[in-house]
Amino acid sequence: MADLEDHPNSTWASLLQKAVRKRRTWVTLFVLVYALLLSSTWNLINSILSWYSSTSTSSSSPWPALYASLLFGLVFGLLSMATALAIAVPATVVTWITVLVLLAFAGKPRRSLVLEGRNITADITGFAIKILLKEGNLVAAVCAILSFLALVYRRREEVF
Template sequence: MEQEKGQDAPPSTSPTSTPPLLPPPPPSSSYALFLTIMSKRRTWVFLFVLVYAILLVSSWNSLKSILSWYKYQSRSSSPSSCWPALYASVLLGAVFGLLSMVAALAVAVPATLVTWITIVVLLAFFGKPKRTLVLEGRKITIEIASFVFKILLKEGNLVAAVCAVLGYFAFVRKNSGE
């Protein structure tokens, strides 16, 4: 009786009992602030917009440099030469193709992650053992990543080709109009 009033009984040492869980150490204030900020949707929207703004500014600068190079080449070469227009249109197509692949990647990564998680969870629900689940998860990851990569390349090349053709005709039309 005295032991119950003054102190708690020592923890049981039986093999089936679980040791008492210790509370996690309190996070430092900067880490807690970082977690609070990163858990907000506004933060992720801001980061998304910031990355796309950087991409657009860099692509805009590269487009301006391509156009200034084309103007310089069209002045110095003969008006009947179509090579500067061809080079400039291929560069424009490459810039827009890369930009479209990056934009598609930003959408494809979360969708791919959700698909992968769904498949692995469904495999777990059907009673696959953990070892088999890990092996199947690796196979599925490789399969999904290769499929997404192939689609990104195909779509990026399509956008690049369309932009290159449109750019070529715009450059030739502009050159013949001058």
Template sequence: MANVEEEPEIAPTSPTHPPSSYTLLLKIMSKRRTWVCSFVLVYGILLTSSWNFLKSLLSWYKIQAQSSTSGWPAVYASVLLGFVFGLLSMIAALAVVVPTVLVTWITIVVLLAFFGKPRRILVVEGRKITREIFSFVIRILLKEGNFVAAVCAVLGYFVLVRRNSEGD
């Protein structure tokens, strides 16, 4: 008789008990502070990566402010600073928005399925819902990003003008 190597049987994981790492991940991601921390982390990474741009903008402003007596260099620099910070806040908000929109979309489609909608109607409704959610989120992101840009531009202008007047 030939020796036949038997493979050890792999015990299937029980569907009622998910792995502990999965449960831990779900517990962590369900906390609001986790999403706030992820927003702050992404915003910090974006701000750090754009630090060289901000430093070059401020050095450009110093050169322009020394050679010009008008306040236009401060206006240009503050508008650019506001634009950068507004854009960074919108990108950082996407880190929080994408999972939230995905969960909302899945919830709505599942609820429609529970109410007995046929699959074809679910697909059509799912596309409509996706379009509506996406347009709603983009409108909010643009509104919030413009608000942050305006606040940063105004604050940047006053800081740059004060810095320029103290330098004289």
């Protein structure tokens, strides 16, 4: 059997393993993904605004403003949930590990610790998802209302 050190890709694999172990790598990946998310969100907001501008000049009904404001609320609600998720996941993992370690120090047997660990995982995950959805919906509703008022006010200024 051939030695893995003789393989030409082994140096790349070891470099990749070293890079993945570094915290800077994960922070950089997080920043890049979040920058991509913000960039696509900005493009989506601009396209919604340009669609609204093109339809509001040809119609005097409030429906385009309502549609645009609902889309703005949706975009900002999803963005706030993505941000909260990025913050909540590490905090949830730390809480989960802390509870399991405390149960282990309390003298729980391994089998019951595994069973309680599954229950704790389900409880923490369900609780975090409920909070995430509640907060995201709240942000979406507030953004939809504020954007509707801003779009209607903007159109009234253009008319006069």
